[in-house]
Amino acid sequence: MSAKITQLSNGAEGVFIKNDRFNTTLVSFNFYVPLARETVAEYALLPFVMTTCSAAYPDFSALNFKLAKLYGANLSASAEKVGDYQLLKIAISTIDDRFALDEESLCDSAVQLLTQLIFEPKVENGAFCEVDVAREKRKAIEHIRGDLAQKRIYAKKRLIEEMYKGQPYGVAKCGTETQVEKITGESLYNAWKNLLSTAFLRVNVISRTMPGGLFDGISEKLGSITRENIVDCTMSTPTAAVSKPNTVIETMDIAQGKLCMGFSSELYGDDSETAALTVMCDIFGGGPYSRLFTNVREKYSLCYYCASSSVKAKGLITVDSGIEKENATKAEREILNQLDIMKQNLFTDEEFQSSIKSITDSFKSYNDSQGLLDAWYSLKIVKDKLLSPEEAADIISGVTRNDVVYAARGVKLHTVYKLLPKEKDGDK
Amino acid sequence: MKKQIFEGFADESYVKAELPSGLAIYIMEKPQYSSSYAIFGTKYGSIDTRFSKDGEEMITVPEGIAHYLEHKLFEGEDGDAFSKYAKTGASANAFTSFDRTCYLFSCSDNFYENLDILLNFVQSPYFTKENVEKEQGIIGQEIRMYDDNPGWRVMFNLLKGMFHTHPVRIDIAGTVESIAQIDADLLYKCYETFYNPANMFICLVGNIDTDKTLKQIEKSIIDRKPVEITRGEFDEPQTIVNPYMEQRLAVNTPMFCLGFKQKIATPYRRLKSKICVDLLLQIICGDASPLYARLMNEGLINDDFDSEYFNGNGYAAVIFEGESCDPERVANEIKAEINRLRVEGIDKKLFSAVKCGMYGDMVRRFNSVENLAMSLTECAMYDYGLFDEIKMVKSVSYDDVMKRFDVFCDENAVLSVIKPLED
Known part of the structure; x- marks a missing residue:
């Protein structure tokens, strides 16, 4: 369609x-x-x-x-x-x-x-x-x-x-x-x-x-309107990698801490330029088969949610999680460990296949929702051809393990933001 | 197998079937769609904390156990359900509410394979000391997340202000303390009582073949003797607990819920009653109403303002919610408007407009396989027909709606407020 x-x-x-x-x-x-x-x-x-x-x-x-x-x-x-x-x-x-x-x-x-x-x-x-x-x-x-x-x-x-x-x-x-x-x-x-x-x-x-x-x-x-100096909205600048990641810690009167991590990616741009990044991000922290869900949540019981998402136009990956204050460092370390596993090509074939299937299955369902179709066709700002969800699914199907590893190796930690509960009287 | 076809709106139709075990199955074919949506549910939710099975002794179980069971059912002896769905590409999830637990998936490909996974894992509990203990940390974090959610807190504080004993007043996930009492034996006890086919339903909508699907379900459902479930009576007084509930959290603008607890003589509300109250709420405070305009223009509400008729087994209340710099004034304005309209009558033009709006919303619902599957779960829970609502909304009269002012009683009003933290 x-x-x-x-x-x-x-x-x-x-x-x-x-x-x-x-x-x-x-x-x-x-x-x-x-x-x-x-x-x-x-x-x-x-x-x-x-x-x-x-x-x-x-x-x-x-x-x-x-x-x-x-x-x-x-x-x-x-x-x-x-x-x-x-x-x-x-x-x-x-x-x-x-x-x-x-x-x-x-x-x-x-x-x-x-x-x-x-x-x-x-x-x-x-x-x-x-x-x-x-x-x-x-x-x-x-x-x-x-x-x-x-x-x-x-x-x-x-x-x-x-x-x-x-x-x-x-x-x-x-x-x-x-x-x-x-x-x-x-x-x-x-x-x-x-x-x-x-x-x-x-x-x-x-x-x-x-x-x-x-x-x-x-x-x-x-x-009837003078239309001139029209905005060219295909010129987003990619996220620059940093040599030393920045850590910001803030406190608030809350029960559960939040851990957010931002990464730069060497891959950025439209759907065809970032297909491997989409798959990499999904294996890393997309669905329940992802490295972050199966390890940070299920294996180590560190959180209820730990997920990654990407902003392709900016070459940005973010991970966010809700954690206990005393687990913040452990969770951060484990998230980075899972990224290393991606970079070292140590994720399983099953995870790779699951991710491709999940993304393509989800793209195919876009035609069943007017809201999703509208979002699809308004969030795609591209220089060349405007892809349909089915065409984007075909590109995802062509992504290889090597493409994913290449994408992962271009992902670098940029900033860690922690929002932690304030210490109460009696806390250490 | 008993089978019945229902028609009643445009070219839409669905099949309701019932297996000898009592399992209710609803199937709606949408051949022009790419995707399908499946729900396997049980009439078992957070309020079912006291019950007996087959005339045995009444037992009380820890708060949050239905939700805990939902989490644990995903884990089977042969691996967890998520990893099985991962092989097919389906998107799977589950939820527990006050009165039901539902396991669901949506997919574009491999529907029958996914249905197999769903049917199998929901019927294969595997609870061990180790895997039950492991979940405490994850659910503990889920509870903590809700502790910081002012929208959740303002609602449950309201319910605590309205209900003395009815378990609708407790958090769906329970507390860190209550879930610590849950063990494998208790989970099996709840499972054996409520996850019996006679207490369950399956709702499927999408690009599927009804006959093929029914055969697959019939083959996969384990034939079990129906159980007799006796739910504990709630013995809830008609009065409220406390007219004002307040908590301070990290928010900038105060949040509020104003609830009117309804005095009820029977456990459930009728469909027509629900439609009439929904229409009445649109007339009182919907976005075309004079009250909405006044509150908005005076800076007392914003786009988060909303209302709902909240009801289920043994509880009913009308709830208004939103953010406001002055929740008490909003509450007083709402009460005054209700009392004015009760005496003066409602605007007939507005009545006709909100009826049109509600009819349009119902037509819109047929766009989405997910919305339809969810609507069919309502049919299964309350024994409605899917087309009953759309027929009924067309026939509701001015007088029908005027009669529903009986849900409001000022002495049963509770205001729950979340205020910003003090410096």
């Missing part, structure tokens, strides 16, 4: 993924801009303001009422990091017209609503409405502050901050509290104008039929 790509404008493309399985149609607008300290907060706030009001629906209650009447159409907003770029997503999903109880035209209404939200926001005197901006700023700050409540996420975020100090990838994906505080209706309006004129845009449509006139309509809207 491959995607059909239509050029909509300079630096804008429409991707139609035809899929007959679903009862719904999903349309997502994906804007890509560089991650930069100066602009990150405004850009991250934009999708949230734009999905709570528009010129046609000036308050969120009216908008939410309309969404309910569209049989619970799902309108969503997000701001994520994709390598050194920020991905701003606004999406709508609605049930297909054939399920409407009164023969309404749901898909057209939903698409019209989405394009209105993006191209016709609620603007007063060259600024977004201060009331809307203040409300979304408050929520954004609470969201940023909320990271502390989720210790696993918090610890991983701190690791990334430490690894990429002063670099685009080290910028927090929604900015800092101070950056959000400074946003005004006017600055947000300017960010919106910049977004429409300079961001690379990809519009994903996942449906059994292409909504009539959608891509033409977007082309027309974009045609």
Whole structure:
């Protein structure tokens, strides 16, 4: 099931993924801009303001009422990091017209609503409405502050901050509290104008039929905007190896410690350039057959979770685990020991085969989920061909043991971050 | 084998079969899908701490034992189930909730091989002194992880504030102390009682062949004599324990759960009742409601705000949850709005909109093999039909929903709050 790509404008493309399985149609607008300290907060706030009001629906209650009447159409907003770029997503999903109880035209209404939200926001005197901006700023700050409540996420975020100090990838994906505080209706309006004129845009449509006139309509809207200096989002810089790994230890009033380790990889880039890294990372700490699960968790009972993941565009591998304070050093040593086993080609054939099977099995199931397909086609920023999940699975199937060992040998420890429980009275 | 075909929405259908042993099997073919989802479950969860088998003496087992058993069942005499699934590429997992334990896998290839693995390991307990002791460290860390999770703590503190004796008030995984009492004998005792086919169900959805699958299950299920399970009565008073629960943890913004414990005369809620309460919650505080707009505009809630009808064997409550700088004010605003709507009636336009929204959500559910398999477990647990909900939501009336204000009783309200640590 491959995607059909239509050029909509300079630096804008429409991707139609035809899929007959679903009862719904999903349309997502994906804007890509560089991650930069100066602009990150405004850009991250934009999708949230734009999905709570528009010129046609000036308050969120009216908008939410309309969404309910569209049989619970799902309108969503997000701001994520994709390598050194920020991905701003606004999406709508609605049930297909054939399920409407009164023969309404749901898909057209939903698409019209989405394009209105993006191209016709609620603007007063060259600024977004201060009331809307203040409300979304408050929520954004609470969201940023909320990271502390989720210790696993918090610890991983701190690791990334430490690894990429002063670099685009080290910028927090929604900015800092101070950056959000400074946003005004006017600055947000300017960010919106910049977004429409300079961001690379990809519009994903996942449906059994292409909504009539959608891509033409977007082309027309974009045609009325001066599109220039379009962002090239294929230029993420790889993670540089360090000669001496850095260790950062912090304490907090918590029951369980967190151990996060960041590694640089010599392999980085798109799916075809990093297939061996994907398999290596999976054997190392992916599924329950992985070295970290079977050893750090099962053999030594050191933790409930110990897993690795990769950010291919950055050549980054991370490992995170929840541990008792007194086991932190032992767990760290064992994680490095398991990486050495990968480098020395001492992992088993069974582990290698399990990993290939698990990754390809999982890629094949992407076509059964609109959400996964949308994520797949928005997280792939490539210079060449946009691969489908099946094509990526074929590349994974071609990875050899030697490729995996080569990938592992390019992986070097960069930073260790430990979040440990504070010592209580009576502790040693 | 008894077999029945159910149809009732679009071109969707499924088969319900029952083996002579009492095992219920639900199969929904989705031939256009690449993947399949399988669940083998038992009606046994964390609340089943007191029981007797075949009229024997009632016994009390340590808190967290159902979850412990779930972990240990993966380990067989001939190796662990994960390493068997690793050979096929399936993604496998399990979970224990208040009232059930489910073992599941999803896969694109090798469905029948994976089903064999699932059927075999769930029917082959292998508990030894050594392997039971080994799990203490891993589950101990899982419990510690939840100790630091304010979203989990605020909920269980609420349940402790609402329920005097009902075991829904205890953590699903138990405590480090309670799991220390678990041994192989106790695990076998629980297994033999609750993992009997008559108390179990299998739900399968995806690119599968019903007849071939049924034959495979029939062949693999060990024929065991049905057991008679008597669950301990909960003897839960209608009152609450404490109207306010508070804990301090490392958070920046306070978190809250406001619960209204429902006074109930029978252990289970009916499907129609559940749908009506869900609709009522959308009308009271859903994102198109006046209350939601007011709380949001006054800076009292954010997008984490949510509500649910929480119910199961012997317990029922409506719960509102979220983050707020002023949880007590949010609680008072919710109570005032409920009392206003109870007297003034609900907005008819909003009633019609939220009904549309709920119907759409149900249509959407048919997109996902995972959601369908999970919905079929609800059918198995409560003996519903998969299409009953979608039919019922279309027919629910304004008056049906108005009647459900009876779930709210101010004297049975409990507010649970997690506050930031003091300097």
